[in-house]
Amino acid sequence: MKHEKATPTAPTFDPPSKLQRDLLPRILEAIRHDAVPLGHRLPEASLARRLQVSRTPIRAALRHLAERGLVVALPNGGYALSRPAEEMSDSEYSSGSSELDAYCVRVAKDRVAGTLPSQASEADMMRRYDIRRPLLLRVLNKLAEAGMVERRPGHGWLFSPLNDNAAIIEGYAFRRIIEPAAVLEASFAPDPAWLADMRRRHEATLMRPWNQNDSVALFEMNCEFHEGLMAASGNRFLVLALQQQSRLRRYSNYSWRYGPERVAVSCREHIEIIERLQEGEREVAAALLRRHLDRAREVSLSPQEPRS
Numbered sequence: 001m002k003h004e005k006a007t008p009t010a011p012t013f014d015p016p017s018k019l020q021r022d023l024l025p026r027i028l029e030a031i032r033h034d035a036v037p038l039g040h041r042l043p044e045a046s047l048a049r050r051l052q053v054s055r056t057p058i059r060a061a062l063r064h065l066a067e068r069g070l071v072v073a074l075p076n077g078g079y080a081l082s083r084p085a086e087e088m089s090d091s092e093y094s095s096g097s098s099e100l101d102a103y104c105v106r107v108a109k110d111r112v113a114g115t116l117p118s119q120a121s122e123a124d125m126m127r128r129y130d131i132r133r134p135l136l137l138r139v140l141n142k143l144a145e146a147g148m149v150e151r152r153p154g155h156g157w158l159f160s161p162l163n164d165n166a167a168i169i170e171g172y173a174f175r176r177i178i179e180p181a182a183v184l185e186a187s188f189a190p191d192p193a194w195l196a197d198m199r200r201r202h203e204a205t206l207m208r209p210w211n212q213n214d215s216v217a218l219f220e221m222n223c224e225f226h227e228g229l230m231a232a233s234g235n236r237f238l239v240l241a242l243q244q245q246s247r248l249r250r251y252s253n254y255s256w257r258y259g260p261e262r263v264a265v266s267c268r269e270h271i272e273i274i275e276r277l278q279e280g281e282r283e284v285a286a287a288l289l290r291r292h293l294d295r296a297r298e299v300s301l302s303p304q305e306p307r308s
Contacts, residue, residue, distance in 0.1 A: 019053070022220065023061040026051055026197065028070070031081065033200060041080050042071060050193035052228055101216040103129060103139040108148075108254035111159055122155045147247035163248055165301060171245050172297035178241060179226065179293065180286035182233040183277075190232035190277055198225055199274045202267045210260035218263060219253040225270055229289075258299060266296070 027047060036042070042062065048055045062079045065071045072082040106129060110116035116128070126136055140157055143149045149159045163171070182188060201221055208214070223246045230238040269292045276285035 019057050020061045020064060023051060023053065023057060024064065026201075027058070027061055027065065029200065029204075030197065036081050038082075038084055039080050041074065041078055044078065046193070049191055050197055052191060052194050052231060098213060099135075100139055100142055102213045103131065103135070104143060104216050105213055105254055105256075107139065107143065108251045111162060111251050112255040116159070118159050118161070119152065119156055120159070122157070125157075146250055148250050160247070160251075162251055167248065168297065168300050171248060172293055172300070175226075175242070175245060176290060176293050178238055179229065180290045182230050182235065182238050183282055183286040183289060185233045185235070187234040188232055188282065189234070190229070192278070194228060194232075195274050195278055198228065199271055199278075202271050202274075206264060206267050210263055212256060215254055215256035218256070219250065222253070222266070222270075252300065262299060266292075269295070 027042075030047060030050060031042070044055050044058050044062070048058045051058070062071055063073075066073055066079060070081075070083055071079040074080055107116065110128075120128075122133060122136060122140075125131070125140075126133060129136070131139075140149060140151075144151070147160065149157050152158050202225075205214075205218065205221065223243075227239055227242050227246065230242050269288070273285050273288045273292065276282075276288060
């Protein structure tokens with residue numbers, strides 16, 4: 001049976017935020033996994049619970065998917081699937097993201113190598129990276145959303161400090177205290193749908209060939225996993241503390257130097273923790289989380305050469 005493709009709505013003047021951009025592929029992944037039928041109303045509330053966000057960014061992300069003709073706005077509110085899920089290609093929601101990530105990786109590598117100073121003008125960076133100003137601003141704004149750089153008066157930008165070995169050791173010691181403890185809190189209650197979503201995303205990462213530009217998406221997924229565990233404790237201060245640690249680690253993780261083998265190890269360790277949580281074995285999960293952090297600390301301190 002033939003189906004009509006929905007006419008994309010008029011484009012919005014507000015580009016998607018970082019959170020909304022991150023949600024686009026995850027919403028589409030959920031639609032594919034659930035085999036949502038054509039014309040079926042998309043449940044905003046269940047998507048919000050599944051992805052551990054409020055309904056507001058879910059609704060905004062759906063609006064951006066509607067602009068691409070993937071979903072359609074309903075007369076009485078909400079959105080419905082306008083095209084079969086199997087026909088949706090990743091490029092329809094991630095246009096330009098790979099190019100942005102490639103430049104983010106280059107900036108991170110240069111900062112870690114010390115060839116990019118802590119302060120730089122847009123003109124200097126345009127020459128360094130042979131990039132036009134509109135694209136450079138998109139790169140810098142993406143890094144700014146992650147807390148890696150901030151605009152200075154005029155046209156200059158200030159990059160956040162890099163971690164030294166002492167900071168790495170202290171950071172992992174702090175995380176070793178709070179993360180396993182959060183899992184053992186009486187209030188700890190991870191959403192089963194979120195655990196299942198995290199597991200699928202990690203398994204999908206294991207299946208894909210590794211590309212160095214994937215280090216951005218890998219680290220953001222890593223942050224979502226660890227911060228999601230903190231959020232499941234119901235303690236907002238634990239989440240804020242871990243988010244600060246994530247900001248400090250972004251440069252070294254965007255500038256990935258550990259090769260695809262470490263990617264696989266990290267993903268498998270996360271999956272093992274998820275499996276134990278799905279079985280209700282919180283004490284085992286906390287012990288596995290502690291071991292995972294210890295191993296990550298050792299890797300972060302290892303004097304490895306950059307790898308492709």
